[in-house]
Amino acid sequence: MNENTVYDAIVVGTGISGGWAAKELCENGLKTLVLERGPMVKHIEDYKTMHDDPWDYPFKGELTREDKKKYHKQLRVGWAPRDDVKHFFVNDLEHPYQETKRFDWIRGYHVGGRSITWGRQSYRWSDVDFEANKNEGIAIDWPVRYKDIAPWYDKVEEYIGVSGEVLGLSHLPDGKFQPAMKLNCVEQNLQKSIAKKFDDGRLLTIGRVAHITESTAEFEGRGPCQYRNRCWRGCPFGGYFSSNSSTLPAAERTGNMTLRANSIVHEVIYDDAQQKATGVRVIDRETHETLEFKGKIIFLCASAMASTGILLQSKSKTFPNGLGNNHDEVGRNIMDHHYQLGANAKVDGYLDKYYKGRRPNGFYIPRFVNLNDKTKQKDFVRGFGYQGGASRGNWQETVAEMGYGKDLKEAILQPGEWQIGMTGFGEMLPHHDNRVTLSKDKKDQWGLPQLDFDVEFKENEIKMREAIKKEAVAIFKAAGFKDVQAYDTETGPGLGIHEMGGARMGHDPKTSVLNKYNQVHDAPNVYVTDGAFMTSSSCVNPSLTYMAFTARAANHAAEQFKQNKFS
Template sequence: MKFNSQADQTVTYDAIVIGSGISGGYAAMELCKKGYSVLMLERGRMVKHNEYPTANLDTWDLDYQNIVPREEIAAHYYKQNRLNWWVKQDNKHWIVKDDEYEYDEKQRFDWIRGHHVGGRSIMWGRHCYRWSDLDFEANMKDGIAIDWPIRYADIEPWYSYVEKFVGVQGKKEGLAHLPDGEFLPPFDLNCAEDQFKQAVEKAFPERIITPGRTANLTKYIPELHHGTRGQCQARNRCWRGCPYGGYFSSLSSTIPVANDTGKFTLMADSIVHSIIFDDATQRATGVRVIDAETKETREYFSSVVFCNASTIGSTAILLNSKSERFPDGLGNDSGELGHNIMDHHYGMGGYATFDGMKDKYYKGRKPNGGFYIPRFRNINKATERTDYIRGFGYQGGLSRATNLNAPIGPDFKKAITEPGDWMFAATCFGELLPYHDNQMSLHETETDQYGVPRLVFDAGLKDNETKLRADGVACLQEMMEAAGYKNISVHNNPTAVGAAIHEMGTARMGRDPKTSVLNKWNQVHAVPNVFVTDGSFMVSSGTQNPSITYMAMTARAVDYMDRELKKNGVL
């Protein structure tokens, strides 16, 4: 893997990819495979596959039994850990320190970040669900925002293409609104989860319960799963980094494949300040970079630029790329750049106990969470609601608790070797609508330690979200009751946008340059050699985890770019 440390040397590549996470890794791999020389720029530190410091530690090996002291949270993670579960001893080295990378909020915004090679592809939840035309047609049918410029038929072959490489385990269900994919054998439901499935589907036939679909290699196929990869060991320590390469990440998958082509250069500690625009050609010519260690500025040039710095990161770069042609940010003729921030609802869920199957247990620690319940509201006339639009889904599971009720002594030692009650837990993820006034912007006067404008967020939930949340929690309660559970509790704690770590939508695609930033190929309308294929392009948020859609759209965009260059010589 080449690393360029000469800060004052101007280097030209065929393509520059900004960001090394899920979509950036995919862009670099696809470009390299097609023969283009690629420079990948990552603002964070260098990390290589297998450099995972806590991957093989047990809980008792970690300080404070994996808890980060309150003093450390207060000093460094006061925004990152607002949800009180995210920052732990085993993953804190992947998480940005808030005191080093501040941002401003007009409304609370939970911006969860990781500045390192691989980005959040090391830490992601790995759930992979296709979208359908229920999602791609939603804005048009509801008269919300703008229509998607694509439909399921446009992306369906690209879902198949990336799923085969990524490796997605799951079970086919034949649902039109949650299309089946190219699945590896699933992590099956355990006996208690299967009991929940049977009880719920008997009471509510439209509510389907299926094993959660995740990017874990339940079966390693060398001819498909290239990179530094192997079969998932079901350790459920994925957010630490996997030394076995058992789940999909940039470090184990796309970056090694890109590097093997001999066309790949990776530069860490390289903060992209802005994209360089040439008024004469009306094209981007490269990027301006700040060295994270020396704070020196340098420039790199290319024929094509792919923005994959995350929804917030890419849009911040575009907003900061000002010129006489684009005084409000590169490609921002529509004025929509930075607007329409979306995420998924968070803070909704429930817990319960199950008294049955005390003689049953399970093997391994499934890394897929257990079950997934896809959307069942506003699917058709029979499921249509009159109080809100769109819908929600659930991720959850059942496991045996540790028996800690015995008094200290020999009885306690014996008790902790025996499984306790079955415990049920589920989280509801709901759709957030695209609102123009949910936005991010650059601070007019304040900058960060690198001289880059600080970000300002102003986004929140509205009436449709409030009504959707209430129904999501009520539906979960009635499903737990249908399963015969005890000690049922539900919660509805409206969290900030960003809390689900699925932020999207700040440079949306569309047919009309007057109302969108990108076209249907993820190209900036007015700057056709700039592509944006991370979550920025999203036009609505759906209920499904979005990362597999980002990867499919990235592969599709690279293929289009390659065909156009070969046909016309220019973009």
């Protein structure tokens, strides 16, 4: 690679947002350099555990004590990393960060980023979400509305393949869906119970998930979901959407993409005389060599907190406190979703029924509070939804003393009783003092300042958490389930792995970092399209919204480029 080459665009990051930025810019004819801080992961070729079985791992996939030390913060999420997928999560000893207040930062540094391991739940926002800040006098108003983003939701859903059920809800708009996956018999029972026992608009549906269920030629080499439920290892069939199986190959097919892995971008270069960004500074992850690459347009898609860190490090005469930070807004308004609290229960009956395959999806109960006068809550604003599932399992087979010989063999062949559980995902408000800063004295192995998190759940979030548990218990008890128990795992913000904010969109440069097209107000050839741009958080999984905004911003950038606005 030649450092003297001036690329039409530079994309930082290869995850959900970076892949879409690369695809749209390249398909619009822009010569695009894509930089990833981690190693290369090639689709199929580098999914080294994709066909492994549980018995291929000692300790049933549990990490050794030595590995648990390496992943001590990643392990806070409870279900990851495990031995079969630890290579897709960062080593916390090699990639440290600081916590003035607890923040559970779950990361994957490699080509494809967390698009390989994401949960794939894909929901649209509505104007209930885009207008909430303005209507409630909280934080600042979004500079866009649903009508601005709806066409881009269409484009993204049709390209990645989202399966789901049409519901006709104004607060959870329907999309361009593939055929929905099926609920099992217990989930169908719960669906009927909710419809019968509650009159506040709550309902249950199958999750809207980025899995192809009906293959067509338009998916360019991707096949339908095989119901293996080994998604986070990388899918050799391309059944679910990832950058590796979809957007990055599309960008590569144009001949306009140059991809460089092991490239830690730490600064956007801003030219004070030209009043624009001219490139990025990079440290090679392996050699520690310092490099500079030139570009006319910069897209920051490194993930919300990483992109925020890059902005804070990008200092110049014009921006002494970081790019776009002359009004002290970069790094503020950090958000996440509530996670790992809800309810579990046992279900009598249905012992003559089972299910086919390992469905990589669960049921979804959309938001049903604070939508109208009838559902208005006195203790908190905004809302929450639930994701869950029912299954059969027999814990006795893991205990040798529970049987032996013929009895053991027969017990292992019989599935256990039905169990059901669900966890709430609730909205977190954009509190101005929830922030991330650069550590003044702690640096990483490349000499870069570590991020320091000062983020917490406040009164609205604490009261919402109580409601999430209460309503989950009420739903299961109304269905007649047994041994209903609420649960609430000790957690901090970040554990939902939906971290947002740090460079929010808005109308006014004094109170926001980005305009309605994701451009830095005072440096319009710099776009930020990962979770950093979020002005509020809604209660639905945000990745579909990141993709829609990224596609919109990349096409806006391409139009501006063709009009010589960035020359």
